[in-house]
Amino acid sequence: MTLILASKSASRRAMLDAAGVAYEAIPADVDERAIEAELGNSVPAHVALALAEAKAIAVANTNPGHLVLGSDSLVSVGGKRFDKPVSRADAARHLREFSGKPMELHSGAALARDGKVLWSGGDLARLHVRDLSDGFIESYLDAEWPQIAGCVGCFRIEARGVQLFQAIEGDQFTVLGMPLIKVLGALRDLGVMQA
Numbered sequence: 719m720t721l722i723l724a725s726k727s728a729s730r731r732a733m734l735d736a737a738g739v740a741y742e743a744i745p746a747d748v749d750e751r752a753i754e755a756e757l758g759n760s761v762p763a764h765v766a767l768a769l770a771e772a773k774a775i776a777v778a779n780t781n782p783g784h785l786v787l788g789s790d791s792l793v794s795v796g797g798k799r800f801d802k803p804v805s806r807a808d809a810a811r812h813l814r815e816f817s818g819k820p821m822e823l824h825s826g827a828a829l830a831r832d833g834k835v836l837w838s839g840g841d842l843a844r845l846h847v848r849d850l851s852d853g854f855i856e857s858y859l860d861a862e863w864p865q866i867a868g869c870v871g872c873f874r875i876e877a878r879g880v881q882l883f884q885a886i887e888g889d890q891f892t893v894l895g896m897p898l899i900k901v902l903g904a905l906r907d908l909g910v911m912q913a
């Protein structure tokens with residue numbers, strides 16, 4: 719049976735396409751804010767994993783017998799979590815808060831079938847945001863809004879997002895939105911992909 723990707727994310731689809739993974743994409747209908755509220759002050763890595771598992775379980779519940787992959791990414795700067803920007807002004811506010819600080823990008827993934835999580839895993843990337851002038855922020859948003867509206871951290875690393883950083887530590891796929899290398903390992907372990 720074909721793997722299902724429980725996601726509307728173009729970045730996640732692009733990663734699986736490039737890696738040669740066959741899948742069908744079915745967005746997960748989960749209330750991420752409600753799940754985050756239930757988790758309270760859980761550490762960001764745990765929240766990303768929990769959201770990835772919730773997405774995988776939600777789609778597995780309506781697709782019996784299918785293996786379902788869910789994923790989630792969130793950003794933490796100065797101990798504060800940031801979701802995707804809801805407007806250009808929101809993105810500008812985020813970028814001003816990120817300026818000059820280290821950004822932690824937590825990305826989690828989970829595989830589920832028939833209501834059971836069979837695997838989950840996560841990864842952390844650290845992106846060091848350089849000092850961002852107000853003038854740079856506005857010109858960056860002139861070029862990148864609304865394309866970054868669906869991107870946690872207000873950036874597309876493969877586009878002008880790279881201009882935000884003076885250094886990046888971590889796996890490129892984690893930065894793009896999913897710990898792909900760990901996901902591929904799990905798919906091989908589960909016999910979905912050739913070992």
Ligand SMILES: Nc1nc2c(ncn2[C@H]2C[C@H](O)[C@@H](COP(=O)(O)OP(=O)(O)OP(=O)(O)O)O2)c(=O)[nH]1
Nearest residue numbers: 725726727729790791868869870874875893894895
């Ligand atoms: N193109 C691009 N997208 C990125 C980058 N970094 C993060 N993202 C995207 C991947 C995800 O679509 C999004 C993270 O938000 P979420 O984890 O909430 O996923 P989203 O709601 O987009 O989709 P999903 O919940 O999987 O249906 O940010 C990047 O550097 N480039």
